[in-house]
Structures are given as C-alpha cells and as structure tokens.
Amino acid sequence: MRAACYTHEKLKPIKQKKIPTLASKPGGLERLKSVIEDVWPQTEAVAAIGLGSPGPLDPHSGYLLAPPNNPEWHNFPLAPSIEKHFSVKTYLDNDANLAGLAEYRFGAGKGHHHVLYITVSTGIGAGVIIDDRLLQGYHGLAAELGHSIIDPDGPPCSCGFNGHLEAFSSGPAIVKYVLGELEAGIGSVLKRDSSMTARDVAEAAQQGDALAIKAYQRAGEYLGIGVASFLHAFDPSIVIFGGGVSQVGGLLFDPFEASLRKRVFHPRYLEGLVITRANLGDDAGLLGARALAEMKIGLK
C-alpha cells in the first residue's frame, strides 16, 4: 500500500512513502496513519492525500472491497478513515491504475494523451488514460484487462473464470503451461517442481530450451491477441508494459509484436503507435498516488 501527501502551494515536491505488507498484518490502519504523520510537512498545508492499494476497491467511495489475505479490510472505508483523521481530502485507487497514471504523467507515457499501461506479473493489470483522463468507470472497476476473455474455452484464471488473458500470459500461467507439458512427457531442462517460477522458465529459454521458449511464445502470442482487441477498443498512441514478466524482453515481446501485427484489423491503429517498457519501476504506484491526488484536486 502506498500513501502520498500533496502540498498545494506552488506545486511543491510531494512527500510520499511506500508501506509494505499493510494488508497482510493486523493494525494496518494505525500503521498507515503513523507513516502519513512521518511524511507530514512541517511548514506547509497539505492539500490532498493519495493512496494506492491492490484491488478490488472502489475509488469513488474510497472503500477497499475484498483485498486478498486479510478479512480486516473487507468493505473497509480506507480513504474516508484517513480523510476524517487528517481532515484532508483523500483519494484511493488500485495499483495498476495508479502505475498507468504515473507512467502517463511522469514516465514512459509523458506527452501522450491516450495511454494503455499493462503490467504482466503474477497477474495482469492495466491502467488506461483516455483524453488525458484516468478511466475508472461507474463502479471504479474499469480497465480490468487481465480479465478480458481471450478464449471462452481457455484455462482457468486466478479469479476462477475461464480463458482470461491473465490465464495465458501471466507468470503463473507460463509456469502452469510448462508443468502441464512436462507432465505430458515433453522433454526440457526444466523439472516438474511446484516452486518453478516464470524466471526459471526464462533462464531455461535463454539456454535454448525448446519448451521454455515455446511457453513464452505462447504467452506473447496471446498477449498480442489481447492487445489487438484493446487497440480496437481504446485506440491509444502508446502501449507501456510494466511488471516482472515484462522484463524478459524479446523472449516475450518478439512473439507479442508478431501476434499483434497479425491481429490488428486495420493498419491505421499501428501508425505512430509506440510500444515500450515502463520506466518508473517500483516508484510507479507511489507517483500514481500523487498524480491521483493532483488530478482529483484539479491541479493536473
């Protein structure tokens, strides 16, 4: 979870701090308050506080809905509690939306007005900027692009539903595919091991292991299918990839780009389209919380 205090005066630099594992231990709200107090500026008025958290959550009400691992936070009024305690306007959104907002404001997407940010990691999340505005939706649940249905008969996603992009192209999906193929008797330097990670598969691929290469090719191909549909839906000028799995480079992105080009139904979508990596790293969520607060109080 992340918190950013925003000081109104002259767009001064923002005080911000990342709070790890907030959701997985009890007493999180008190820890969050004390972290905000730690970064509270001495001499200036605070205009707004921005908070980021894993979803699902409601950015309109500031409630956490049902974050995994901690029942303490189910249906919890996080932003209202902080707002009441500090008497300062407080805004909340999910990590992927905020990372997208941050890349648009401060990172790889600077200068673009239509941004599609996709994080490929243990899950697949997204943040979408349309005409310089963060897409949130009626319930605040828009841009859940990892849960786009890519193949109705596809494998189950972590959410329990079938055939989502996340079930094809996330880190765990890559591992699951390899384990299935190993079980079916396909040869590989990789061994059947439940602790296998997408990084292990990437290392095997870099050593030339055919199964490992095929696993990333498959993930990239489905990612291209998904992103083709996202271009048709949002028509962005830039697609930015973040998340651990995206760091493998060409292993994933060569088959991704080939698949995307094969699937986009009109060449105009690709005219001037930038496809690139996120450049804010771990700071993206925190900078996004800042950008959210600035956006909501109308400074940007």
Place this chain on the structure above:
Amino acid sequence: MRAACYTHEKLKPIKQKKIPTLASKPGGLERLKSVIEDVWPQTEAVAAIGLGSPGPLDPHSGYLLAPPNNPEWHNFPLAPSIEKHFSVKTYLDNDANLAGLAEYRFGAGKGHHHVLYITVSTGIGAGVIIDDRLLQGYHGLAAELGHSIIDPDGPPCSCGFNGHLEAFSSGPAIVKYVLGELEAGIGSVLKRDSSMTARDVAEAAQQGDALAIKAYQRAGEYLGIGVASFLHAFDPSIVIFGGGVSQVGGLLFDPFEASLRKRVFHPRYLEGLVITRANLGDDAGLLGARALAEMKIGLK
C-alpha cells in the same frame, strides 16, 4: 450520411436532415452541400455543422478513409470541404459513435455518465461514453468492439480477420451458422438459400425450429462473452442495444443475459447496471451528429 446544422442562439432546435445513399452515387459532395443549404436557417447564425457517415473515418481531421462502395470518397476531406464551403466549424464521426452519443444525450442513456452502446445489425458497432465524453481515441478509431477477438480460432469476420464478435453475433453470422448446419445435414424448416436473412431465422425460431433457436442462442452466448469483457474494460452503468438484429428480443437477449451473468468475473459490475434497447430508432445518427457539434463547440 447525415448532416445537422446547429444554431448557437439560445440552444434553439437544430435543423437536420438525413441524406440516403450519399456514398454509393457520384456527385455526393454537391448533393450534401445542397441538402445543408436546404436546412440552413434564414435568420440565425449557424454555429456548427455535424456530419455522420459509415466508417472508417478520422473524426479528428474530418477525413473519410475508405468507405465501402465508392472510391470517390477514399481519403476524402469531407468535414474540411464542408467547413470551407460554408465557413462554419464542421465535425464528423461514424454512425455507431454518433448513435451512442445520441442515446446518451437524448435517448435510453439520458442521465448516465458511462454508456456502452452496441448496434447488432449486418455488422456490430459500438459507441462508448466515459465520464460524459465520447471515446474516440488517438486515431479516432476507438470503440470498434465488433472487432474484439472473442475466439482466436473462430470464423472469419467481414473484415477478413478471425474470431471477432461480429463473426459470431451479427445478422450475417447467424445466417452463416444456419447455412453451415444445414449443409452438415441438420434438419430445419429453413432451406439452404443464399438469400436467407437473420429475420428469416428469427421467424423460424418463433415457430419453434430447433436449429433457428440454437443459432440465436449461440449468437447471444457470444454476445454475452464479448459484453462481459467490455464491462471489465469500460465498467458502464448502462448497456444499450440498437440495430435490426436486436429487435428480436428474448430470442437473442435471454441467452445473452445468461451468458453475461455467467462470465462477469465480479458481481459488482452488475450492481445497478441497466441493460436496455435504444429508443431513438433511425434518428439516432442524426441526433448524434447534432450532439457531436454541440459537444465540440463546448455547449454540452
């Protein structure tokens, strides 16, 4: 093609007119000009002209790109030509975007801020309103939701690419499915006939024909899969269906709703969600051209 002249003063009623078959006969630009002259108000200044046309087109530049049936209009500066001739700001967008905009402003979507409009007809088009703004995208090609990839190995779409929503749930897709099943020897009151329409299939279904019912069930099921992904992407508060095929009612929409509910990955998307039919009929495109002009000159 549609044209609307908008008079600035006191939000007066707009002069508007539909021009049939503009694109399929030569001399269309001159006919369009003369129609606009016909509706030109006698005593008031015209603030803007709104134009609607089948796509693909570029709403930012006002160029038609490659409308079917008439090479005269390929890469043609339609809005700039009208704007120059009348010395009045002129705006252009495609029929589906404008119908969505019209339903949001004047029709079934009035009062909603996040609207998903889908027309199911010979093709499948869409118009999306996000936070009270029409989604157009960087190249003006956003919201082409009929070309969402629903199944990568699915049947070819009218655009030539495989597995698009339009290839499963449009009128021609329903007919094609029936013809394929008849060819495979499935019994039906319907006969193999290349002039078969989706309406013929609907009539057979209403008489209890099992194949015809199955054809609409299949179209509705895939429509539900597509719309589930669109809810995850846009999170609207209302889904509005227009287009001829949508007039069959429960035959399509009962299986659609069952499929949608089965596929939406979080129940919150459905909370308060309205699913309804368009109510502006054939006027939607024309009212959309008016709404576009009003939106662009900042009156709405």
